[in-house]
Amino acid sequence: MTPVLQATGLVKRYGKVTALAGADLELLPGEILAVIGDNGAGKSSLIKALSGAVIPDEGSIFVDGAEVSFSSPLDARRAGIETVHQSLAVSPSLDIAANLFLGRERRRPGVLGSVFRMLDRAGMRDEARRQLDALGIMTIQNPGQAVETLSGGQRQAVAVARAAAFGSRVVIMDEPTAALGVRESRAVLDLILQVREKGLPVILISHNMPHVFEVADRIHIQRLGRRKAVVDPKSVSMSDAVAIMTGAMEPPGV
Amino acid sequence: MTAVVEERDQSLLTRVQHLLHAQATIGPAVVLLASVIVFALLSERFLTPGNISLILQQVAVVGTLAVGQTIVILTAGIDLSCGAIMVLTSIVMAKVAAETGLPGLPALLLGFLVGTLCGLLNGFLVTRLKLPPFIVTLGTLNVFFALNLWYSHSATIRGTDMPSLLLFTGQTFTVGGTRITYGSIMLVLLVAAMAFVLKNTAWGRHVYSTGDDLEASRLSGIRTARVLLSVYATAGLIYAVAAWTLIGRIASASPQAGQTDNLDSITAVVIGGTSLFGGRGAVVGSLLGALIVGVFRNGLALAGVDVLWQTMAVGVLIIVAVSLDQWIRKVKA
Numbered sequence: 001m002t003p004v005l006q007a008t009g010l011v012k013r014y015g016k017v018t019a020l021a022g023a024d025l026e027l028l029p030g031e032i033l034a035v036i037g038d039n040g041a042g043k044s045s046l047i048k049a050l051s052g053a054v055i056p057d058e059g060s061i062f063v064d065g066a067e068v069s070f071s072s073p074l075d076a077r078r079a080g081i082e083t084v085h086q087s088l089a090v091s092p093s094l095d096i097a098a099n100l101f102l103g104r105e106r107r108r109p110g111v112l113g114s115v116f117r118m119l120d121r122a123g124m125r126d127e128a129r130r131q132l133d134a135l136g137i138m139t140i141q142n143p144g145q146a147v148e149t150l151s152g153g154q155r156q157a158v159a160v161a162r163a164a165a166f167g168s169r170v171v172i173m174d175e176p177t178a179a180l181g182v183r184e185s186r187a188v189l190d191l192i193l194q195v196r197e198k199g200l201p202v203i204l205i206s207h208n209m210p211h212v213f214e215v216a217d218r219i220h221i222q223r224l225g226r227r228k229a230v231v232d233p234k235s236v237s238m239s240d241a242v243a244i245m246t247g248a249m250e251p252p253g254v
Numbered sequence: 255m256t257a258v259v260e261e262r263d264q265s266l267l268t269r270v271q272h273l274l275h276a277q278a279t280i281g282p283a284v285v286l287l288a289s290v291i292v293f294a295l296l297s298e299r300f301l302t303p304g305n306i307s308l309i310l311q312q313v314a315v316v317g318t319l320a321v322g323q324t325i326v327i328l329t330a331g332i333d334l335s336c337g338a339i340m341v342l343t344s345i346v347m348a349k350v351a352a353e354t355g356l357p358g359l360p361a362l363l364l365g366f367l368v369g370t371l372c373g374l375l376n377g378f379l380v381t382r383l384k385l386p387p388f389i390v391t392l393g394t395l396n397v398f399f400a401l402n403l404w405y406s407h408s409a410t411i412r413g414t415d416m417p418s419l420l421l422f423t424g425q426t427f428t429v430g431g432t433r434i435t436y437g438s439i440m441l442v443l444l445v446a447a448m449a450f451v452l453k454n455t456a457w458g459r460h461v462y463s464t465g466d467d468l469e470a471s472r473l474s475g476i477r478t479a480r481v482l483l484s485v486y487a488t489a490g491l492i493y494a495v496a497a498w499t500l501i502g503r504i505a506s507a508s509p510q511a512g513q514t515d516n517l518d519s520i521t522a523v524v525i526g527g528t529s530l531f532g533g534r535g536a537v538v539g540s541l542l543g544a545l546i547v548g549v550f551r552n553g554l555a556l557a558g559v560d561v562l563w564q565t566m567a568v569g570v571l572i573i574v575a576v577s578l579d580q581w582i583r584k585v586k587a
Contacts, residue, residue, distance in 0.1 A: 053473060074475040089473035091463035093533045098459055103475035105456035117455040146275075 002065045004029050004201050005050065005081065005170050010059035012045045019045035020056065021225030025203075027170060032192065032202045034212040034233075037222030038245055043205050044086075046222065047174055050203070051083035052076030063169065074103075080169030084176055088159045092148035096140065097121075097128035099147050100162045131165040132157075135191055153184025157191065164195045171195050172203045177211055189215055209238045221245050274582050278527040278535055281578060282542035285525075285571075289546060293553030300556055303431035309548045314423075314437040315340075315503055315512065317544035318496035319519035320526070321444050322373075322489035324540045325452070327523050329465040329485050330532025331387035335376060336493050337516035338398035341509060343369040344497035345402050347420055348411040348507030358419025366494045372398055373490020377483040395516065406509040413505040424502025437499035441541070444495065448537045461485060465532025521568060522547060525575045529583070546571065 005027040012020040020042045027033050037043045048054040050061065052070035061068055063079050070076045076083070083089075090099045106120045107113035113120070128143040137157045140150070147155060156176055163171045173192065177185040185208075192215055195202055206212050212219060213233045221228045221244050229244055229251030236252070243249035274281055293300045319336050326333040347365035350356050356364075372394070379390040413421050423437035452458035460481045463471045472478050501507050526543025528535025547568055554564045 072475075073473050074477075077475050083473070085470075085473055087470065087473075089467075089470040091466040091470055091474075091533070093466045094459065094463055098463075102459070102463060102471070105459060107456070117451075117457070119454055119456060119459070121454075 001028055003027055003062070004064060005203075006062040006065075007046070007050060008060050008062075010046065010049055010056045010061075012042075012049060012054060012056050018225055020049070020059075022059070023222070023225060024227045025050070025220060026230075027201050027203055028218075030196065030199060030201055031217040032196050032204055032215050034216035034219045035203060035205045035222055036207070036209075036212055036219060036241065036245055041222040041245070042225040043222050044174070047083070047172055047203070047205055050076070051081060051085075051172055053083075053085075077166070080167060081172065082163035082167030082170070083172040084156075084159045084163045084174065086174040086178065088155055090147050090155060090159055093146060095144050095146050096132075096150075096158055097125040097143040099158055100124070100128045100131065100143075100165065102162075104166070127165075128161075131161050135161050135164060135194055137161060137191075139187075151184070153180050153187060156180060156184070156188050160188065160191045160195070164191075164198065164200065167195075167200055169200070170203065171200050172205075174205045175207065176204070177206065177208055185211065209242065213238055213241075221251070223247060271582060271584075274527075274578070278582075279539040279542060281575075282526050282539050282546060286542050286546050286549065289549050289553065293549060293556065296553065297556040300553055303433070305552065305556070307426075307433045309545070309552050310438045311435055311503060312552070313544045313548040314435060314441050315496055315500050316515055316518045316522055316547070317441045317541055318437075318444060318499050319493060319515055320522040320540040320544050321441075321448055321537055322492035322496070323519040323523050324526075324528055324535065324537045325448070325461060325485050326387070326489050327465075327520075327528050327530060328452075328461050328532060328535055329482055330468070330530075331380065331465075331482070331485075332391065332520065332530070333376065333486075333489060334388065334391040334516050335372070335395040335398055336391075336489070336496075336519055337512045337514070338395045338402065339369055339372040339490055339493040340497045340500060340515065341512050342372065342398045342402040342405075342497075343494040344500050344507045344511070345406045345411070345509055347497065348416050348501060349406060351417050351420060352411050352415040356417075358417030361417065362419060362498060365497055366491055369490045369492075369494025369497065370487050371490070373487040373493070374483065376490070377486030380486065381479040381482050402509050406507075408509055410509070411507040413501070416501070416507075420498065420501050421505060422502060423499045424505055435502065437502050440495065440499065444492065445537055445541045452537060457481070457484070462533050465534075467533070518547065519544075521572055524579075525571050527575065527579070529579050530576065531583075534579075534583075543575075 003026040007025040010020045010023045023042060023046050035043055049056045052073040052075050068079055101124045106124055108118045108120045112118045125143050132140055140154055176188050192202055216233050219231050219233055244251050299305055323333055323336055343365040346368050347361050350364060351361035376390055376394055379385055380387050424435055426433040426435050460476050464478045464481045468478055522544035523540045525546055526539030528539055550567050551564045
C-alpha cells in the first residue's frame with residue numbers, strides 16, 4: 001500500500017539544536033497514526049515540516065508516492081494536507097463561518113463577485129452550518145458568532161471542522177485535547193474518529209496516552225529527533241510505549 | 255429531579271458590553287449625537303448652516319487621513335507618517351503644476367503615485383525588515399518631511415498659480431443654506447467605499463485577521479506580508495487624496511501645513527472605536543471620531559471655553575475610548 005504521506009530522513013536544525021535528526025514517517029490510507037514523544041523529541045518540528053510551516057534542511061516528503069516540497073502552509077494545503085495547529089490558528093474577532101473559509105473565501109457569482117469582489121457571505125455561512133452538522137457539532141448554533149465568544153472545546157471543533165471540510169488527503173492534529181476538559185476532550189476524540197470515517201487519514205500528536213490508545217490504529221514513537229518505533233496499540237501496553245518513548249526500553253522486534 | 259436552569263448573567267451592563275462588541279460604531283455614534291444635542295443647547299449658533307459647514311470643512315482633511323490610518327491600525331500597526339506623506343504629496347502636486355505648467359489631472363495623478371510609493375516604502379520596511387510600524391513611520395515621518403522642505407524650499411505655493419482641478423476640493427455647493435465642500439463629499443464617498451471593501455471582500459477579511467492574529471493568519475494560508483504591503487500602499491494613496499482636500503481647504507500648498515494631523519488622525523480612529531491592538535473596528539467609526547473631535551472643539555469654542563480646555567477634552571475622550579475598548583475586549587460568551 002502506498003503511504004498517503006511519507007517523510008524520509010528529515011533534518012531540521014535551529015542553530016546548534018537539532019530538532020529533527022533524520023526522521024521518517026509513514027501514514028497509510030484511512031488510518032489514525034498517533035505521534036508520541038517526550039518534550040524535545042521533535043514532534044512539533046516533524047508536524048511543521050509536513051504542514052509546510054517550516055522548511056526542513058534535508059530529507060524528502062512524498063504525497064501519494066510523489067515527491068513534494070512545501071515552502072509555505074499554503075503549499076501543503078494545496079496538496080490536500082490540512083493541519084489543526086495547537087494554537088488553532090483561528091482569528092478570534094472573526095465569526096465561525098469567516099474562520100472556516102479564512103484564506104479561501106468564496107466570491108459571489110457574476111459581476112458582483114468578479115468586478116466588485118464581493119464575498120458570498122450567505123453561501124459560506126450555509127456551508128459552514130453544513131460542515132458543523134456533518135461532524136455532529138451541535139453545540140454551536142450560529143455560524144455568525146465570533147470565535148472569541150466560544151469555549152475552548154468549541155474553538156477546537158471549529159478548527160477541526162475547517163480541516164475536515166477542506167482536507168482532501170490528510171488531516172494533522174497537534175495536541176487537540178491538551179487544553180480541554182474531560183467532556184470536551186471526548187467530543188474532540190469523537191470528531192477525530194468521524195474524520196477517519198469520512199475516509200481521511202489522520203496524524204494525531206498527543207501527550208495523552210489514554211486518548212492515543214483509544215483512537216490510534218498505529219503509534220509512531222518519536223525519540224531524539226528520530227522515529228524510534230511504530231507500535232500497534234493492541235499489542236503494546238501503555239507503560240511499554242512510554243518506556244520506549246523515554247528510552248527506558250528498546251522497542252520489541254528491532 | 256427537575257432540571258437545573260443555568261443562571262445567565264444578563265445585567266444591563268453585560269448587554270451593553272455585548273452590543274458594543276458586536277457593533278463597534280454604536281459607541282461613537284451615541285457620543286456624537288449626545289455632543290451635538292448638548293452643544294446645540296449651549297449655543298444657538300451651533301446648529302446654524304454656516305457653523306455646520308465650518309465643522310465639515312475642518313473635519314475633511316483629518317477625516318480623510320483617518321481612513322488610511324484606520325486600515326493600518328486594523329492590522330495592529332500605526333502610521334505616524336501620514337501627515338508628512340500628505341504634505342509632501344500636496345507640495346509635489348502643486349509645485350509640479352505651478353512650475354512646469356502640467357495640467358491638473360496628471361499633476362493630481364503624480365501626487366497619488368508619490369503618496370502610494372511613500373506608503374509602499376513604509377510597508378516594505380515593516381514586512382521585509384520586520385521593524386515595528388511605530389519605529390518605521392517615526393523614521394519616515396522625518397524623511398518625508400525633510401524631502402518636503404527640500405523640494406518646496408520651504409516656500410508656499412499659492413492657489414492662483416495652480417490648475418483649478420487641484421483647488422476643486424475647496425469649492426462648495428449649497429444644501430439648505432449649508433455650504434458643503436466637494437472635499438467633504440469625497441470623504442464620505444471614500445468612507446463608504448472603504449467600508450464596503452473591508453466588509454465584503456476577502457482582502458477586507460484578511461486585513462482584520464492579520465491584525466487580529468498574524469501567525470494564525472499565516473498558518474491559515476493568508477499571505478500576511480502581501481496584505482500588510484497593500485495596506486500601507488493603499489493608506490499612502492488615501493493620504494494623497496487628503497493632500498488634495500488640504501490644498502482645497504487652505505487654497506494653497508504649504509510645507510508647514512498639517513503639522514499635528516498625524517496625531518489627530520490617530521485620535522479620530524481611536525475615538526471611533528477601532529482598537530489599537532488590531533483586528534477590531536470600522537472605518538465609519540473613524541469618520542464619527544473625526545466628527546466628534548470637530549464638534550467638541552467647535553462647540554466648546556462657541557460656548558466660550560478656552561482652547562486649552564478643548565484640548566483637554568479631546569485628551570479625556572481618547573483615554574475614555576481606549577478604556578472602553580479594553581472593557582469590550584473582555585466580553586464572554
